[in-house]
Amino acid sequence: MKIPFVYNWRSVLQRPASTAFTAVGIALVVAVFIGMLALANGFRAALARTGSDSNALVLRRGADSELSSGIDRPTANLIATSPHVALAGDGHPLVSPEVYVLVPLVRVGGDSTKVGNVVVRGISEKAWDVRANVRVVDGHRPTSGRAEICIGSKVVGRYDHAAVGDRLRFAGRNWDIVCQFSAGGSAFESEIWGENEQFMPVFRGEAFQSVSFRLKDPAAFEEAKRALEADKRLQVDVHRESTFYVQQSQLLGDILEFLAIVITSIMAVGAVFGAVNTMYAAVAGRTPEIAVLLTLGFHPRSVLASFLVESAIIAAIGGVIGCLIALPVNGFVASTTNWSSFSEIAFNFRVTPGLLLAGLIFAVVMGVAGGFFPARRAAKLPVVQALR
Amino acid sequence: MKYLPLVLANLGRHKKRTVLTIISVALALFLFASLQTVTTTIASAANFGNARRLVSTNATGIVFTLPIAYANRLQAQPGVEAVTWANWFGGRYGDGKRFFATFAIDPKSYLEMYPEMVMPEEQKQAFLRERTAALVGKSLMDAFGWKLGQNITLQGTIFPGDWTFTIRAVYKPTDPQIGEDVVMFHHEYMEERLGRPGQAGWYIVKIDRTDRAAPIAKAIDDQFRNSSYPTKTGTEQAFNASFATMWGNVSLLMGTIGMAVVFAILLVTANAMMMSARERTREVAVLKTIGFGDRTLFGVVMLEAGVVAITGAVIGLGGAKVLYKATHFSGGGFLPGFDVTGSTLALGSAVALVLMVASGVVPAIRAARLPVISALRQVE
Numbered sequence: 001m002k003i004p005f006v007y008n009w010r011s012v013l014q015r016p017a018s019t020a021f022t023a024v025g026i027a028l029v030v031a032v033f034i035g036m037l038a039l040a041n042g043f044r045a046a047l048a049r050t051g052s053d054s055n056a057l058v059l060r061r062g063a064d065s066e067l068s069s070g071i072d073r074p075t076a077n078l079i080a081t082s083p084h085v086a087l088a089g090d091g092h093p094l095v096s097p098e099v100y101v102l103v104p105l106v107r108v109g110g111d112s113t114k115v116g117n118v119v120v121r122g123i124s125e126k127a128w129d130v131r132a133n134v135r136v137v138d139g140h141r142p143t144s145g146r147a148e149i150c151i152g153s154k155v156v157g158r159y160d161h162a163a164v165g166d167r168l169r170f171a172g173r174n175w176d177i178v179c180q181f182s183a184g185g186s187a188f189e190s191e192i193w194g195e196n197e198q199f200m201p202v203f204r205g206e207a208f209q210s211v212s213f214r215l216k217d218p219a220a221f222e223e224a225k226r227a228l229e230a231d232k233r234l235q236v237d238v239h240r241e242s243t244f245y246v247q248q249s250q251l252l253g254d255i256l257e258f259l260a261i262v263i264t265s266i267m268a269v270g271a272v273f274g275a276v277n278t279m280y281a282a283v284a285g286r287t288p289e290i291a292v293l294l295t296l297g298f299h300p301r302s303v304l305a306s307f308l309v310e311s312a313i314i315a316a317i318g319g320v321i322g323c324l325i326a327l328p329v330n331g332f333v334a335s336t337t338n339w340s341s342f343s344e345i346a347f348n349f350r351v352t353p354g355l356l357l358a359g360l361i362f363a364v365v366m367g368v369a370g371g372f373f374p375a376r377r378a379a380k381l382p383v384v385q386a387l388r
Numbered sequence: 389m390k391y392l393p394l395v396l397a398n399l400g401r402h403k404k405r406t407v408l409t410i411i412s413v414a415l416a417l418f419l420f421a422s423l424q425t426v427t428t429t430i431a432s433a434a435n436f437g438n439a440r441r442l443v444s445t446n447a448t449g450i451v452f453t454l455p456i457a458y459a460n461r462l463q464a465q466p467g468v469e470a471v472t473w474a475n476w477f478g479g480r481y482g483d484g485k486r487f488f489a490t491f492a493i494d495p496k497s498y499l500e501m502y503p504e505m506v507m508p509e510e511q512k513q514a515f516l517r518e519r520t521a522a523l524v525g526k527s528l529m530d531a532f533g534w535k536l537g538q539n540i541t542l543q544g545t546i547f548p549g550d551w552t553f554t555i556r557a558v559y560k561p562t563d564p565q566i567g568e569d570v571v572m573f574h575h576e577y578m579e580e581r582l583g584r585p586g587q588a589g590w591y592i593v594k595i596d597r598t599d600r601a602a603p604i605a606k607a608i609d610d611q612f613r614n615s616s617y618p619t620k621t622g623t624e625q626a627f628n629a630s631f632a633t634m635w636g637n638v639s640l641l642m643g644t645i646g647m648a649v650v651f652a653i654l655l656v657t658a659n660a661m662m663m664s665a666r667e668r669t670r671e672v673a674v675l676k677t678i679g680f681g682d683r684t685l686f687g688v689v690m691l692e693a694g695v696v697a698i699t700g701a702v703i704g705l706g707g708a709k710v711l712y713k714a715t716h717f718s719g720g721g722f723l724p725g726f727d728v729t730g731s732t733l734a735l736g737s738a739v740a741l742v743l744m745v746a747s748g749v750v751p752a753i754r755a756a757r758l759p760v761i762s763a764l765r766q767v768e
Contacts, residue, residue: 021659028652032645039641061548067451068478068546103449104630114633117450171448172618203448235548251487255722266419267649270412274656277405281663334641337634339487339722342451344634 003293003302008310015282022278023318026366029264029271030322030359035329036260037358038349040253042334046347047249049186051241054218055130056084058211058228061235065248065341066100071208073097075234079211084224086214088129094214096127099199101209102343103170103192105159116344117337118155120170120203122196130214134188139164139179142194150179152189154333154346168192171202187245187338190345212241248340268366275370279311283378290378291386300379307375308368315367319360326359327351391684395691402664406696409660413700413743414707416653417736421708423646424732429723434632436565437625439598441501442605444591445627447618453587454617456579461611467595467604472497473588475575479542479551481532487722488528489567490542492575492589495523501592504563511536511557519577522553525568526560527716542571547582564725565628569718592624650739658747661693665751672755673763686756693748701740705733 012019051057058079063069076097079085085093099122104115128134128141142148155162161177162168168175175194183189200206215221225238283290293303330351338345399406444462446452453475462471472494479490495516499505507515507523515521524534534540534555541552553573561568579586595604605621612619665672672685680688709728711717717726 018659018663021655025652025655025659028648028655032648032652036645062543062545063548064478064480064484064545101449102451107633110633115630116636117634203452263419263423263645263649266415267652270415270649270653270656273408273412274659276408277656277660277663280402280405281667284667334637336636344636 003298003306005309008306008313011282011286011310012313015285018278018281019314019317022274023314023321025274026271026315026318026363027321027325029267029366030319030363031325032267033260033264033362034323034326034351034355034359035349036256036263037355038326038329038351039334040256040260041352041355042347042350043256043336043338043345044246044249044253045350046185046187046189046345047245047253047338048242049133049184050188051243051245052132053240053242054132054215055241056213056215056221056224057239057241057244058213058236059209059239061237063237066098066210067102067341067343069100069209070204071097071211071236073206073208075236076208076211078231078233079213079228079236082213082224082228084213084216084220084227086216088126092126094126094130095211096124096130096213097196097208097211098123098127099196099203099208101199101203105162105168105170107159108157108162116159116335117342118159119191119341119343120149120199121191121193122199122203122208123193124196127193127212130212131183131188133184133186134181135183136179136181139177142178144195144197147173147175147194147198148178149175149192149194150181151177152191152193153180153182154189154335155192156180158335158346171199173202185348187345187347190335190343190347248338251340252336252338264362268362272366272370275311275315275367276373278314279307279371279374280377282310283307283374287381287386290381291383294381294383295387303381304375304379307378308371311371311375312364312367315363315370316360318367319363322363323356323359327356391688391691395688395695398664398668398688398692399695401668405660405664409657409696410700410703412653412656413697413740414704416650417701417704417740418708419649419704420646420739421705421728421732421736422712423643423649424735425708425712425726425728426719426723427643428729428732429719429726430632430635432725432729433565433723434629435625436563436628437623439601439623439625440595441624442593442595442601442608442621443624443627444593444608444619444621445589447609447620450590452617453589454591454619456586456588458588458591458612458617458619462591462593462608465593465604465608465611467597467600467607468593469596470497470501470594471591472501473575473591474498474572475578475587475589477542477547477551477573477578478545479571480545481540481542484543486531488531488569488571490571490573492578493572494575495572498572498592501594502566504561504566505559506562507557507559515557518554518556519574520553521556521573523557523559523572524555525570526558527568527718528570529555529558531569540571547578551581564727567724569724591619593621650743653743657696657743658750661696661747662751664692665689665755669758669763672758673760676758676760677764682756685758686752689752689755690744690748693752694744697740697744697747700743701737705736705740709733 059069080093080095085095088094101120102117103120105118107114164177164180166177221240228238329349332349333346335346446454459471475492477490477492515523538555541550601623608621609619718724
């Protein structure tokens with residue numbers, strides 16, 4: 001027969017202080033667990049959202065990032081004429097040959113040595129349509145032929161002079177900020193966009209770094225890739241945009257995830273010990289009670305289960321508190337350098353329902369692990385001695 | 389100290405609990421030391437720099453190059469003693485999973501500029517002599533299992549193709565901030581293979597007097613201000629500091645997490661201490677009956693907390709220090725010179741002390757104030 005659940009619940013309430021300590025200990029572990037994974041998660045999500053499944057990104061053969069690539073004008077023109085490129089309503093190909101460089105911008109509130117390497121992307125007029133997730137939220141698109149730029153929403157307020165209507169200076173020129181764009185929380189939001197023809201002469205001269213285009217048929221990506229890579233006139237690698245940006249998040253994403261797991265597992269061991277201590281004390285303090293239960297005819301297995309449930313209750317309370325502590329970090333902006341592309345990227349912590357659930361499960365697992373040995377001791381209690 | 393046997397006997401009552409508590413303290417402080425060291429390593433990387441070395445980069449950004457012809461003009465600058473240059477060469481080896489830096493350097497002047505890079509003289513000569521020779525850091529040699537004299541082929545990510553070099557020299561840096569995960573080869577070889585673009589990534593300039601760093605840097609920048617390749621010159625320390633800030637607020641996050649960890653374990657330990665004290669209510673009453681003073685009992689309970697905290701601290705902090713030292717941990721090359729500093733150890737010890745006071749004080753006061761009669765009556 002099972003020992004009623006209410007017995008455990010009342011027992012937990014009997015010792016509020018020690019229960020609270022254990023629960024809060026577990027809560028902090030869960031909070032750190034969720035917080036760190038939310039960081040890794042947010043970083044990966046930012047890059048995963050950057051690329052689209054229906055776009056292809058063309059780089060020079062062997063280049064592992066946009067920064068190290070180079071594509072000359074004839075090559076870019078050839079790619080634009082490929083039959084795999086989708087056409088816009090006006091009959092022009094949806095293709096954007098792009099200039100990609102990094103410029104040092106001074107952070108807000110820092111001296112001139114505190115700089116972030118911000119991506120400056122020179123785009124064609126069609127880029128706004130190729131990148132379906134990009135939307136101008138303030139101002140108007142840069143006018144062709146003028147020194148105008150549009151800044152991502154995560155650039156705003158993070159660097160000196162980064163606001164619509166202000167003026168940024170880089171590459172020896174002044175650039176009017178005429179608009180601000182959002183891009184669904186993707187890495188584009190950490191970039192500065194302007195016209196490619198404006199950027200080319202002031203940066204690296206007559207060359208693009210990459211060509212992005214909308215696939216006519218997203219399902220026929222492999223075909224497009226084969227056709228372009230087999231073309232003897234081009235020396236290029238073709239990536240699906242979505243997979244490419246996911247790859248760019250691999251290095252740092254792995255580091256962050258690794259840290260999250262190492263740190264939380266070490267903490268978890270500490271928290272489990274806490275639970276072990278609490279439960280041993282609970283068992284020791286209730287020795288006569290347990291003996292009575294056994295005398296009444298409850299099976300030792302029921303006693304074991306009962307104490308495991310009790311430990312799990314405490315841990316679950318901790319888990320819920322941990323989730324509540326971690327929840328407010330959702331949306332918090334962190335920034336770091338993505339070492340794969342060397343550029344600074346800002347992204348939001350992302351606390352997802354799945355992550356909260358994982359945190360709760362983690363808490364219960366800690367509780368059960370911590371409760372096992374004390375519960376076994378309770379179940380194996382010699383009745384006669386315990387009653388005396 | 390004469391009460392130490394009593395304290396130890398008390399701790400021995402519940403060996404399992406004592407051990408678990410000590411281990412949790414040790415883990416907390418181990419983690420604390422590790423996270424703190426990430427912060428201090430980043431900070432010390434930012435502070436590294438010989439005051440007599442200046443670095444000139446392209447003012448437009450670190451990814452842009454400067455003409456090789458600047459070398460002579462820099463050399464002619466008053467106050468400049470020596471000039472060398474290097475280029476970032478994005479090299480991958482094998483599957484590219486193990487990250488390392490590859491520089492194309494002007495061999496002779498670069499090695500003179502960095503006496504911190506130590507290698508046997510005959511290896512140095514062999515490296516200088518051969519056009520396709522490579523100089524590799526000791527830790528990278530070990531990581532890939534490379535041997536002196538072996539040919540290695542890197543895939544260029546910026547400069548495409550396969551680049552094969554022969555390892556002719558292996559260096560150990562005297563300062564841990566000089567990276568060890570580096571492959572260096574002759575800049576001249578790169579120039580030749582690329583059809584002489586005549587570009588250097590950055591220049592390192594040695595100046596005669598440290599107090600003239602600022603005016604010399606300004607003079608250099610002024611000289612190139614109106615050229616198509618303007619420069620940005622600063623001390624080596626400022627150059628490194630700009631890299632350190634690239635970690636953004638990750639460093640701050642580490643600190644916050646470290647504190648959360650310590651706080652969590654503090655709760656666990658305080659809880660364990662209180663539980664053990666509550667169980668011994670009767671014992672304390674007996675001790676009082678036979679004449680132990682309130683103050684002595686307070687001390688005994690505090691001492692018990694202290695033994696747990698200090699033992700945990702020694703294991704956790706000492707463990708961190710020894711482990712990272714022994715394994716030459718460098719965060720996959722991102723955190724060269726990863727070493728638990730004295731100040732981290734001191735800070736960790738302070739945390740342990742706080743832990744002792746916080747976890748011991750409530751049970752200790754309770755023990756000291758315990759009314760003997762009621763306690764003896766209460767239990768059983």
